[in-house]
Amino acid sequence: MQNDIQWINNALGRKIPLNIDGRLNKPFQDVFSDATQEQRGRKIKERAVQPSAISQRQKPDKLVASWDELFERLDIQDGATISFHHHLRNGDKIVNEVVARLASRGIMGLTLAPSALFSVHDALLPYIKDGVIAKIEGSMNGAIGAACSHGEIAQTCILRSHGGRQRAIREGDLPIDVAFIAAPCADLFGNANGLYGSSACGPLSYAKPDSEYAKKVVIITDNLVPYPCSSWSIRGGNVDYVLNVESIGDSSRIVSGTTQLTKSPTQLVIARLAARFIEAAGLMKDGFSFQAGAGGISLAATVFLAERMRNAGIKASFAHGGATKILVDLLEEGLLDSIIDLQSFDLDAVRSCAKNEKHIESDPFSSYGPHANGCVANMLDIALLGATEIDLNFNVNVVTHSDGILLHGIGGHSDASSGAGCTIITAPSFRKRIPIIKEEVTTITCPGELIDVLITERGIAINSRRDDLLWSAKKADLPCVDISQLMHDVYQITGVPEKPHFTDHPVALVEWRDGSLIDTIWQIEE
């Protein structure tokens, strides 16, 4: 079968399959030209119009008594696609539970379409080996990513950004048979949110497209409240079944909770430099907006940036992305007008999201939708993001490590980069002994034309497309370095790493936001 694959080099020179597993692919052309849509009028997947099972004068009965009843009513077949959200993060119990129950019912060849997986989901590995799971369309982290890299997943997997996933679901490229939505708070009608209850996790953003376009939608809750549940992140009108269980997650592991400022001196140096750069480049002006991830450097950079805002008497209009205590404090202090939240990283953020009207729960269409008429990312002045590798053309890799193993999802990385006025990558110039700047990244997840600045402890490298930024940085005596000089300086310290050895067997495809293929991930040579 693999012999029938037609290969082509895309616009970035990456080899991608035009057809695979019966799927036709478009090569990546350009960041903003839409490779998947011939015309402007785009197809939006209509939810298969089925006559509602609810007659007009009947109170709907969606509540199922048990997992068994649920699966009997769902009637899932071999090869079905099931989806999950990742708001419960490493505390999630539902993905493992559903897969285990389907396996015990003898279901095979499932496609898993989670918005992300965490190490708690390493428990899925046996089901991958047994063929219960044949394919994953979604981020693959840790051991599951490694299994994919070693060719252990039967079919070719697909990696998408949060925006890309939303687009694929909306436009029918990722048809979901059943969406299992773990909900910390829900009523018997299926209205649900993540704000209240012992498993509260904040927004349920990433489950929203699933709830709108999946053939069947199931709410699984451990906090069934009387109708109507207040605040409808998930609208009951989209929901088919509601299941009440003991627990949907381990609440102690739902929040990653790193509100402590990093102690890593290198991270602190980078974070300070990033804040300095943002001010020097004139990006820190009244009403500006930013997105910073929840990594150590991003959190510290936010703290240092806030200090500069305080000193200069400047207020930001909004922060976007994952919410943390640090952002909540800024919101309450008045340095931030609002938070647009896609997922809460700690309990302070969860509480704030529940009580503060300026803490807005978003969804991937509104935040990152590539085919929306603009999204929050387009309103961003600054995106402060990380990377596992960056190359001399500023192409970024966030999914594979330098040894070629798949270890992360894309998250909102390419979506935020595409929209923000200035995209800044912060990263140490090497981790342990592994340089992050390379002649060529192992996998391209975001083209260099969208990356404006790289900030490392060894200085700031600015994309030559952004002479304006270079000029401002130099004017403020910031330590500017040429990216290739920086690479060679680091090589002098670390030595030049060997290249990973791959087979010619593709294990995963990386989609650009528009659905075109930007790169291929290859099986590791054993």
Place this chain on the structure above:
Amino acid sequence: MSIRDQFEAGFVSKSDCLVKYQATAEPLSIEVHSSVQSLFGNAIRTCAMQMLEEFKVTTGALLVDDDGALDLVIRARIEAVLRSAGYLSQKRLFVDASSGISWQTGVSTIESEKNASRAENSASLDGGIERPVCSLVKQQARLYMPGDQPHFAINADFYGADILIFDLEDSVPLARKFEARILVRRFLENSFLFRKSERAVRINPLSTEESVHDIAEIVPAMPDIILLPKCESAMDVERLDTLLTANEEEYGLVPGSIRIMPIIESAKGVLAAYEIARASQRNSALCFGYEDFSRDIQSKPDIVKVAHVQDDGSQKVNIQLNPVSSIDSLLARQIIILASRAADIEPLDSSYSDIENTKGLLNSCYEARALGFTGKSVIHPSQIPYVKKAFLPSDEEVQYAKAVIAAYEESLKAGKGAVAIDGQMIDIPVVEKARRIIEESMHAE
């Protein structure tokens, strides 16, 4: 030599490696395990083979258990086990004049060449270039790093310290001293890692045998400064001076190029402070070491705080005491300041040990500055910005710096060339210094 046949150095921890050498009659074998195996496995093996060749090792088993150590670290660890096993480098022979013991180190050819070029640089000092003159060197923030843990040192040049101190004394257990000084020597040899900060080594006290080994190992790698702990008399400094000169001459270095910072941390030392300060031309500062001093004079500064709380019976009491250690060390600190100033060198304060307490740290820095100290040592890089904030610019300095920048930008706008403020010409270095002052004053977080 003991009859051991198994030798070990290093740790399996981030940026380090554990190296084991089993002395047997079997033909040489090398085993490498690494968390970066697929990227650097061959490089590590090559490095190990070069070291074994350099030490002419033909038998035994070498094991490298690596977690992303840099080449220089791997070499240091291998050198340590091979020298422990009695092997000698074929590159260079050292003879310790004082003890008559033969020393050999694993200085590789390339590193020796680098040293040579460093020596040339320092030779050109006479011409007034390259090395900053002592009095212009900033000594405000001195960062201590445990000498046997490489990950602290690798990026240390970027933490903003004026001086990086590789510690061979208190932070290194006796059993690790040997491998620590080899590691420190290798870091010093790779001088390209330290372009911004000066490099110092705190050796062991002269009362110990270790100190002689420290000096013999370290001096060829040309540190900028040697810190002498537990210094109690002018004689200590004179002895170190003589030892340094002997070693400098032996390795073809310019005598006197290595500075000395005596650390005073005992009652005796305080009482001899002025003699100590004047004991050598190499002295560039007197350092105070509070922890040992407090132990030496058997002071109990905490008792005051505890008593206050108990007397009041409430935890809320706001104790109006000086926050730091000044009660028991105030006189000592002042004597050190007087002695230093009288000898025309800088007085530098002890470190602040509570890393989490940034307010306390800032207080302690302001207090030190108020007393007359010009700098402070730090035990964690995160403390550096606070020391900088407390020590560098006063309000007047900041105002002046702002005026400089304003005048400079005005002149740029007007298209004029040079400008002057209060008669001082404003050129680019002055503007840069002004920017740095503003930066450091505003953004210590």
